[in-house]
Amino acid sequence: MGSQWVRPYTPGNGRWLVIVWEAVALALLTWASIRQFDLIGHGVRAVACTLAAVWVIGAWRILRHGVYVSSDGVLIRGLLRSRSMRWHDIAGVHLHQSIHKLGRWELQNDTTVLIERHDGATVNTELWARGVDFHSRPKLFRAVYQEIRNRHRAAAEN
Known part of the structure; x- marks a missing residue:
C-alpha cells in the first residue's frame, strides 16, 4: 500500500x-x-x-490515533497497534449500535463504524459517534462514515 x-x-x-x-x-x-x-x-x-x-x-x-484512507485501502491506528486493509478485502462499511446487557436491561452505548471483511470477520474502527473526535460534531461523524463508504464503493467499481 x-x-x-x-x-x-x-x-x-x-x-x-x-x-x-x-x-x-x-x-x-x-x-x-x-x-x-x-x-x-x-x-x-x-x-x-x-x-x-x-x-x-x-x-x-x-x-x-484514528482511521486513515487512501486509494488502496484503509488504515486503523489504535493506541497499541495499527492494521491496514485493502479495499478489495472489505465487503462493507456499516454503522453499529453497541448495546450492553445488564441483567434484564439493555443499555445503548454508542454508534461506531464497523468494517466487514469478505471472510465474515468484522473490524472495529476508532470512530465512535460520542468519542473524543466527534462528541460535539455529530455531522462530521456521519460525513466521515459516508467518505469511507464512498471510497469503498469507488474502489469496488474499478
Missing part, C-alpha cells in the same frame, strides 16, 4: 484533554513512586525519565 494515507477528519480537542489528564496521572505516579521507595538522585531521574518517555510515546500515539 504505497499511496498517501489521509485522515478524513480533524482530531477533536478532547485528545488534548486526554493527553493533559495522562500527564497529570503520570506525574502523580512519579511522585508516589519516589515517596514510596524513598528514591534519591539517580533513582528519581530514572523513574521520572522513564515515565516521561511513556507519556511522550503515549501522547504521540493518541495524536496519530
Whole structure:
C-alpha cells in the first residue's frame, strides 16, 4: 500500500484533554513512586525519565490515533497497534449500535463504524459517534462514515 494515507477528519480537542489528564496521572505516579521507595538522585531521574518517555510515546500515539484512507485501502491506528486493509478485502462499511446487557436491561452505548471483511470477520474502527473526535460534531461523524463508504464503493467499481 504505497499511496498517501489521509485522515478524513480533524482530531477533536478532547485528545488534548486526554493527553493533559495522562500527564497529570503520570506525574502523580512519579511522585508516589519516589515517596514510596524513598528514591534519591539517580533513582528519581530514572523513574521520572522513564515515565516521561511513556507519556511522550503515549501522547504521540493518541495524536496519530484514528482511521486513515487512501486509494488502496484503509488504515486503523489504535493506541497499541495499527492494521491496514485493502479495499478489495472489505465487503462493507456499516454503522453499529453497541448495546450492553445488564441483567434484564439493555443499555445503548454508542454508534461506531464497523468494517466487514469478505471472510465474515468484522473490524472495529476508532470512530465512535460520542468519542473524543466527534462528541460535539455529530455531522462530521456521519460525513466521515459516508467518505469511507464512498471510497469503498469507488474502489469496488474499478
